[in-house]
Amino acid sequence: MKILVTGSAGFIGFHLSKQLLERGDCVIGLDNINDYYDVDLKYARLHELGIEKEAISTTLTPSKRYAKHSFIQADLEDQAILHQLFHDEKFDAVCHLAAQAGVRYSLENPHIYIRSNVTGFLTILECCRHHQIKNLSFASSSSVYGLNSAQPFSTSDSTDHPVSIYAATKKAAEMMAHTYAHLYGIRITGLRFFTVYGPWGRPDMSPFLFADAILRGRPISVFNEGKMSRDFTYIDDIIEGIIHVIDSPAKESSHFDPQHPDPSISSAPYKLYNIGNNQPIPLLSFIEILEKTIGKKAHKNFMPMQDGDVVSTYANIDDLGKDFNYKPHTNLEEGIQNFVHWYRQFYAIEPI
Numbered sequence: 001m002k003i004l005v006t007g008s009a010g011f012i013g014f015h016l017s018k019q020l021l022e023r024g025d026c027v028i029g030l031d032n033i034n035d036y037y038d039v040d041l042k043y044a045r046l047h048e049l050g051i052e053k054e055a056i057s058t059t060l061t062p063s064k065r066y067a068k069h070s071f072i073q074a075d076l077e078d079q080a081i082l083h084q085l086f087h088d089e090k091f092d093a094v095c096h097l098a099a100q101a102g103v104r105y106s107l108e109n110p111h112i113y114i115r116s117n118v119t120g121f122l123t124i125l126e127c128c129r130h131h132q133i134k135n136l137s138f139a140s141s142s143s144v145y146g147l148n149s150a151q152p153f154s155t156s157d158s159t160d161h162p163v164s165i166y167a168a169t170k171k172a173a174e175m176m177a178h179t180y181a182h183l184y185g186i187r188i189t190g191l192r193f194f195t196v197y198g199p200w201g202r203p204d205m206s207p208f209l210f211a212d213a214i215l216r217g218r219p220i221s222v223f224n225e226g227k228m229s230r231d232f233t234y235i236d237d238i239i240e241g242i243i244h245v246i247d248s249p250a251k252e253s254s255h256f257d258p259q260h261p262d263p264s265i266s267s268a269p270y271k272l273y274n275i276g277n278n279q280p281i282p283l284l285s286f287i288e289i290l291e292k293t294i295g296k297k298a299h300k301n302f303m304p305m306q307d308g309d310v311v312s313t314y315a316n317i318d319d320l321g322k323d324f325n326y327k328p329h330t331n332l333e334e335g336i337q338n339f340v341h342w343y344r345q346f347y348a349i350e351p352i
Contacts, residue, residue, distance in 0.1 A: 076120025194276030276315025
């Protein structure tokens with residue numbers, strides 16, 4: 001297929017693009033390469049895909065490594081560039097991963113999240129509508145579960161009580177997607193990711209923050225006095241789930257009951273999935289495994305709960321298992337070992 005991957009300089013977008021290219025798909029990557037975190041890491045990911053920093057522009061740049069890969073730098077809100085791209089390339093599928101990420105940053109800069117995650121997503125939906133794209137998948141987040149404390153989180157649960165602007169924009173994206181599936185017959189699947197980690201990971205997320213601090217002898221901030229747990233999910237398992245969804249676009253559900261509507265299905269071609277490890281890990285246990293892998297103890301600063309955060313995440317992945325025989329394969333010890341190995345290589349830090 002010819003697939004547009006937005007956010008391809010990002011953590012998940014990079015890994016997805018690489019996997020799709022290696023199985024023979026044609027991939028057009030798009031990213032605005034903003035400075036929310038270290039742009040050198042984003043350029044390094046693109047370099048791995050054969051896209052050199054000096055060649056990047058607002059027109060397609062061909063890869064020097066993959067014959068079926070090109071990249072374009074653009075903002076999601078730039079309707080002219082996006083519509084021209086869709087018109088010229090005639091994609092078979094779109095995987096929309098680009099977004100302004102970060103729960104805590106959304107409390108300080110809410111307008112950025114509306115522009116990127118709501119207005120930007122509207123541009124993608126409009127492009128799919130006007131250029132006859134019938135296969136769209138997009139990134140949502142476990143953050144949408146908000147105040148919901150019934151675990152494991154199920155896509156059939158209510159998500160009407162978000163606790164951050166970031167979560168609210170992801171909830172809004174799900175609602176917008178359903179509307180376009182209903183009105184225009186676009187087959188749309190939303191993917192709620194659960195704490196993704198692994199090589200080339202995001203520097204603003206706890207696995208990276210903790211490893212960086214421990215290796216460099218700085219203290220780590222442990223929020224809610226450490227009384228938290230996360231459904232840490234290794235990047236390869238996430239990519240496997242995404243590719244299943246790209247290959248099998250959403251369908252109308254004969255089980256949808258308008259008298260008792262399930263938010264995860266519809267009479268429209270719309271579906272929501274959780275992609276997680278289905279195994280929440282206490283934060284302090286995660287830190288212990290990281291310490292053991294690195295070979296060095298962390299200096300912990302225990303802090304109160306942060307605004308916008310949740311105590312625990314735990315993904316019910318039954319639907320993904322039923323529809324695609326999906327099952328995560330990477331245990332936490334192996335995943336952390338792979339991440340720490342990559343981190344030491346990338347930042348040239350010798351083993352202790």
